[in-house]
Amino acid sequence: MAKNSVQYLCSECGWSGGKWFGRCPECGQWGTIDEFHEARPAARARTGAAGMGMGAGAGAAGSGEGGRAPRAHTRAAAVADGVATPITRIGTESVTRIPTGFSEFDRVLGGGIVPGSVVLVAGEPGIGKSTLLLETAGNVARAAAANGGTVLYVSGEESQAQVRMRAQRINAVEDNLLLAATTDLATVLGLIGQTMPALAIVDSAQTITSQDVDGISGGSTQVREVASALIDTAKTLDVPVLLVGHVTKDGSIAGPRTLEHLVDVVCQFEGDAETALRMLRAVKNRFGPTDEVGCFDMSGEGIEEVTDPSGLFLSGGGPGADGENGGASAEGTCVTFTLDGHRSLPIEVQALVTSSVLPTPRRAANGVDANRLAMLVAVIYRHGRINMLANDLYVSTIAGGLAKEPACDLAVAAALASATKGVAIRRGMCAIGEISLTGQIRPVPRLEHRLAEAARLGFTRAVVPVSRRRGRPLKVDGLQIVEVNSLRDAFGALGIGAAD
Incomplete structure (x- = not known):
């Protein structure tokens, strides 16, 4: 009987080798290498069945030099006609x-x-x-x-x-x-x-x-x-x-x-x-x-x-939760739309700006990239003329949503500016766009898909970057689209304004 080969397999990354290690050489995890015995009962059965078809000739060949049996190989099986079919003859009926x-x-x-x-x-x-x-x-x-x-x-x-x-x-x-x-x-x-x-x-x-x-x-x-x-x-x-x-x-x-x-x-x-x-x-x-x-x-x-995920990611359930799309929402909030695969999800960004009593103002972010938040604060000060460098800033999303996509920059900046100036963004408005270090509002991928979802949820006004499509303006039924090129223009379109 041939001796079963022994291999060692890592349960974390799937690395295999002929020697045991305390630490996996592939993924670096400790204690994940286990002894592995390859089980092939089905393969042995098929090989044995093929060998039976060889008759006595196979047995005679087994008495080789030194009485050692030759290595067994899987024999080609007899295949009936029609097993391999031209692809043009295979039906395309749906399952x-x-x-x-x-x-x-x-x-x-x-x-x-x-x-x-x-x-x-x-x-x-x-x-x-x-x-x-x-x-x-x-x-x-x-x-x-x-x-x-x-x-x-x-x-x-x-x-x-x-x-x-x-x-x-x-x-x-x-x-x-x-x-x-x-x-x-x-x-x-x-x-x-x-x-x-x-x-x-x-x-x-x-x-x-x-x-x-x-x-x-x-x-x-x-x-x-x-x-x-x-x-x-x-x-x-x-x-x-x-x-x-x-x-x-x-x-x-x-x-x-x-x-x-x-x-x-x-x-x-x-x-x-x-x-x-x-x-x-x-x-x-x-x-x-x-x-x-x-x-x-x-x-x-x-x-x-x-x-309808708007009930999870938006406070109050959506733009018309108060009975009127044009009603006022709380200051320091702004809605944007982020992509998760093919699906567009509404995310509400909330910001709180307070006077700091610490030598170094506090920056707390939940659901928002902290490094990107620091960059946006500097851009708002330089190009939006709103100073919040000496304030404690708290930025969060609703229900564990993530606003870490660059397309959420404009909503984060709008929420911060709204909280700083004490001016609420009207309910039914959303902001989508990436902010560069020069204060420019840059285009985002699949903007039409985001706007279509905004219109479906009842939003009536969207502030977006200027479209790159020459001669083809953005148009979504039931949604007023305002295209802006700079951060100050975006604040003006959102009703926040900028300090002189």
């Missing part, structure tokens, strides 16, 4: 996707779950991965009940009673939702083959183990074997599988990097544990775009999708 019950989830996946696909959902502990997928299982089971379909939810981390309690809390209890609590891979594969569900959910890849390979639960060997077996089963039975994945301390998906290469879709579930906002984005998607983002709101009753 019927399975809706998840969340329009935001479907948007990230490209329109729904593709039958036979494997989707990996990863995120920080306690971020809501299991809650999102359990609620998705309830939605799919509710839709599949009319056709007699079932949904299988396999938990390797909780008991059936614990999953039932969570399902009852989020209203995901359905008669055709099957629950199983096991950590054995063979049992999971058997359940999928026996029930043939419309959707299978495995929570999580790091808790399921195979008895046919060595390694501890969550190790590189086990995770690779679990992913490969689930993918083979999903493709063979045409059953979609949602797979939960853990992340390491630096935020990357735990296990070998090949795990992300094997699955069809990789989704990251992100958010701040101190806020209710959750963002789902596709890192890899074989069936759709990878720059879509879905917004969710975490509550005690489960996860709710947020189709």
